[in-house]
Amino acid sequence: MTVFIIRRLMQSVVVVLLMSFLVFGGVNLVGDPVEMMVSDEADQEERERVIRSMGLDKPWYAQYGYFVINALEGDLGKSFVYGEPALQIIVHHIPATFELALTALVMAIVIGIPLGVYAGLKNETKAAKVIMAGSILGFSLPTFWVGLMFIMVFAVMLGWLPSTGRGETVPFLGMQVSFFTMDGLRHLLLPALNLALFKISLVIRLSRAGTREAVHQDYIKFARAKGLSTRRVIFVHLMKNILIPVVTVLGLEFGALIAFSVVTETVFAWPGMGKLIIDSIQNLDRPVIVAYLMIIVIIFVIINLVVDVLYSILDPRVRLQDVKG
Amino acid sequence: MTTTPTLQVDDLQTHFFTKQGIAKAVDGISFTVDRGEVMGLVGESGCGKSVTGFSIIGLVDPPGEVVGGRILFKGEDLVGLDEERMRRLRGNRIAMIFQDPMMTLNPVLRIDTQMIETVLAHEPDVGREEARRRSRDVLGQVGIASADERLKAYPHQFSGGMRQRVAIAIALLNKPDVIIADEPTTALDVTIQGQILYEAQKLCRETGTALIWITHDLAVVAGLADKICVMYAGMMVEEGALNDVLDHPVHPYTVGLLGSVPSHNNRGQRLAQIPGMAPSLLNLPTGCPFKARCTRADGACEAAPEITQPVPGRDVRCFHPHMEAAQ
Secondary structure, eight states, rough: HHHHHHHHHHHHHHHHHHHHHHHHHHHHHOOOOOHHSSOOOOOHHHHHHHHHHHHTSHHHHHHHHHHHHHHHHHHBEEEEOOOSSSSHHHHHHHHHHHHHHHHHHHHHHHHHHHHHHHHTTTSSSHHHHHHHHHHHHHSSSSSHHHHHHHIIIIIIOOOOOOOOOOOOOOOEEEEEETTSSSHHHHHHHHHHHHHHHHHHHHHHHHHHHHHHHHHHHHHHHHHHTTTHHHIIIIIIIHHEEEEEEHHHHHHHHHHHHTTTTTTHHHHHHSHOOOHHHHHHHHHHHHHHHHHHHHHHHHHHHHHHHHHHHHHHHHOOOHHHHHHHH | OOOOSSSEEEEEEEEEETTEEEEEEEEEEEEEEEEOOOEEEEOOOTTHHHHHHHHHHTTTTTTTEEEEOOOOOOEOOTTTOOOOHHHHHHHHEEEEEEOOHHSSOTTOOOOHHHHHHHHHHHOTTTTHHHHHHHHHHHHHTTTTTTHHHTTTTGGGGGGHHHHHHHHHHHHHTOSSSEEEESSTTTOOOHHHHHHHHHHHHHHHHHTTOOEEEEEEHHHHHHHHSSSEEEEEEEEEEEEEHHHHHHOOOHHHHHHEEEHSOOTTTTTTOOOOOOEEEEEEEEOSSSOOOTTTOOTOOGGGGOOOOOOOOTTTTTTOOSOOOHHHHHO
C-alpha cells in the first residue's frame, strides 16, 4: 500500500509539472496583460517599466523558470486587479466552493443511491419508472436554467429560500463555513441542489445498473439461501458491490463539481472560486487564472489518489494486485 | 406410529409465467428423503432439477412460482409459508450449495464475515466470538488447513475447490437437517470432485443430514446416493433405491440414460444414445413428454401417464415400463 501511494505521488508530480507548463503557455497566448495594466495615456517609457517589472522582457523559458521557482515557494504572482497574492485570493474563495461541492456530493449519495437501488430492485414498479424518467430530466436539463427555475419558484414565488449569496458563516478549522448556521444552510440549499442534480441522476443510473446486475449473481442468491435478512442482503452484500463503480465515478466527479461549479456560482452569485475565475478571465487577471488552474490540477490529483485508495479498501481484489505490483 | 420423513415432496409444480407462455419447469415431482439419506436427483440440462431445489428452499424468483403440490419439512408445509418463517429455516434447517464456487461467495467480503453472519442470522445470541469459533471448526471439518488464517482471507485468494469447500462449510454451519447440493462438483476437476464427494457423504452419515444431490452425472450418483430420482422435462419419471434402479431400470428414459454410460460391459461397442432432443418446456407435447424419443411409444402415450408402481418400491411414470428387466 505504501509503495503504491509513493508511486502514485511521483506520478502526480509529473502531472502537475506538465500541467504548469501547459497552463503557463496557454495563458501567455490569450492576450497581453500589459494592455490591461497600463493606462492608454502612458508613454513608451512607462510601458517598458511595467514590462520589465513583470519580467515580460525575458525569453519565455526564463519566464517559465521564474514562474516554477516562485510557484515552489508558494508565490503564484500578485493579482493585477486586487493587488494581493493570487494564491491568497484563491484560498480565500476555496471554502465557499468546497462546501457547495461537498453538499452537492452528499446529496448525490444520500438521494441517488437509495433511489437507484430501489429502482433496481423493484424494476417493474411505477415508482421505479418515475425515478428513471426523473433521472433523464436531471441529465438533460441545463444547469443554469434549472438554477433560474429554482430561484423563480422557491425564492420569488414561494419566498421560502433566499435567491443569492452566501449566508452567515462561522469559523471552523480556520475556514469560514456556513454549515452551522440556519441562515447559511438556507442559502446553501438551492445552489447545492442545483449543482447536485446532474450527479444525483448519474448516481441513480449507476446504482440501478449495479443493482440489476448484482441481484442475479449467485452470491446474492447464496446469501439469501443462508437465511440472511433482506436488509443484510441488500445493505451489506449488494451495497458493497455496487459501491465500487459509484465511488470511482463520484470521486472523479467531485473534482468536476469543484472545477465546474462556475455556472451554479454565477447564477446564485455564490462567492466561490468559480465566480472568481469568471471575473478574472474577464479582467485578464493572469496570476489568478494561473493560480486557479494550478490549484484545480492539484485538487484533481489528490482526489484521484484518494479514490484509488478508497477503491482498494472496497475491492480486496485490487488491494492484492497492488501489493504484488 | 409412523415417522414423518425429514423432507417429503409431493407432486410439486413450479411454473414460470414468461411473456412467451407458461414454462412448466417442474410439473410433478415427488420424493422423500430421510435422516442421513442421500438422494441423487438426475436429469439432463434444463429438466427442472435446479428449480426443484430452489422451490424447496423457497427461492424461486418471479416470474417463477410454486403453483401446486406440497413440500413437507418434518410435517410442515413450506409452500406458501410466510417469508420470515421461511428465512429462519433457510441456511439453518435447510441449506443449499450452488454449482459454481467461483460465483457463490461474495467477492468483497471476507470469509469470516460470510460465515459468522450465517450463524448470527439464526442465533443472534451466540456472539461473534462463538460464531467465529464454530466457523473455524467447520472449516477444519471440510478439510481446510490453518482455518484461523483462512478465515481472514477473501474468496479470490482461494482456488475453486477450496471455495466449494467453504461453501459446503457454510451450508454445514448450522447443522441443517437437509442440504440441497446443486451440481456442486460440476465445475471442479475430477480429483477434487472425488474428494468432495467422499467428504460430503461422510459428513452426512456422521451428522444425520439428509442430502439431495442434483447432478447430470450418473457416475457421481452411483458412488454417492442411497436412492435416485430421475427427471425428464420437469416430471419425475422414475424413483427408487439406487442399486435397484441402476441394475434394473424400468422407465425407457432411465434405460436410455444408463445405456449411454460407458462401462466394462459394452467395451468395444458403439455407445448407445437417446435419439432426439429434450422438448422445450414452453412447448411441451401432450401426453408423455418422452414419447417422441421413445422406442416403445404407441397410441397409449398420447395420454399423460400417471405414477405407478410396476415393481415394489419403485415409482415410475410410464405406460410401457421395461418389466422384463425387472424380473
